[in-house]
Amino acid sequence: MAVITMTINDELVSGVEGQSLLSLIREQGIELPTLCHLEGLEARGGCRLCLVEMQSTQRLLPACTTTAQEGMSIQTHSERLVRYRRMILELLFAERNHVCAVCVMNGRCELQDEAAKIGMDHVRYDYLVPELPMDATHDKFAIDHNRCILCTRCVSVCDSVEGAHTWDVMGRGVNSRVITDLNQPWGSSRSCTSCGKCVQVCPTGALANKGSTVAEMVKRHDFLQWILDGREKKQWVMHNGGSEGRR
């Protein structure tokens, strides 16, 4: 494995060729917020929270989908980046209906967490208050589109890990929505195996077990590494992850 050297926040660091910027940044102990990214799923670059600034061109690139390269120089917390990250979070809160006090994930939600971390103490934009449905037709799970941030972790895990590809996305822009099969009720989906992987990786209160009420939903991400290690390395070692440790 070839070693590369680059500069992060004016410090020289070395990484491995092919390594993502995000993993290299985190190896340095630098906290970079992410929402669509989840270790074990393919990076998508959708939420833009992990944007970093190229020193040479001032261009912004998502760290999760960018490969670290020899000689690169980046900033992770410039004034502009901090400002944009807060704006992104405010827009996420304004776009759908987030009422943490009555949400299944209250206290364990990644969106709520990132807002607190960044110090987003209020939303400066008008709330859009869209009319969005819930689908509780599945025996075990329910989706509340009011809480979905379109990270597409559910789409990804159902496709690449479970192999069912029940989830997909329809529509454009603010009208985008995750759908099951060809936009039919989840309960009538013939592709869904009811494995629950989508529920476990969802960062917000959008996907939850049926019967969980306010602040009751706990999610586990550790299963993902368990399955992937088993599949790829024939190793079964339990890691910790998910929303259990929050709050």
Add this chain to the structure above:
Amino acid sequence: MTTLATKRTGRKADKAEPAVSSKIRLATAWLGGCSGCHMSFLDLDEKLIDLAEVVDLVYSPIADVKEFPDHVDVTLVEGAVANVDHLELAEQIRQRSKLVVSFGDCAVTGNVTSLRNKFPLEDLLTKVYHEGPGAVPRGGEYDKIVPALIPRVLPLHQVIEVDAFIPGCPPDPERIWAAVSALLAGEPVVLPEKMRMFG
């Protein structure tokens, strides 16, 4: 950042100052909320005694004062802006207070109070009252007795300028104390991460 220190030095000299006491004039107000934030405020327990030594509570749902007074130093506002009375009180609060604080999630985000924003006003009153049993109460129009609802519930900062935010539903007493003691010390309200969470 706005603090009591910057606001105090910025006082207009030509305005008559209340001569009575040198204590900080604190007010708390209750707009469209469940009063949970005020309950949590009361949960400051023995700290309320410390507080009483440095502040005069000049207006509050827990003090019998009818008019929002002049020359208030800090006002904590619970609840979202949901009706015409809230609009009027919010304006008064802003004009008469040096620092206005959004106190709790309903004031900060609209929260539970704003759940009704999905319904047009007429549908809301029909669903809750006209279709229900018994006589229909007032509320559709401003009859000077029951204040008319405004079309959309708004977070406080969309109605008046707000100087600091205390999230939480309700904010626990530790958060309230952290924010209030900063305000009284003339420092900006910078809550630690654990105390900034909504919900």
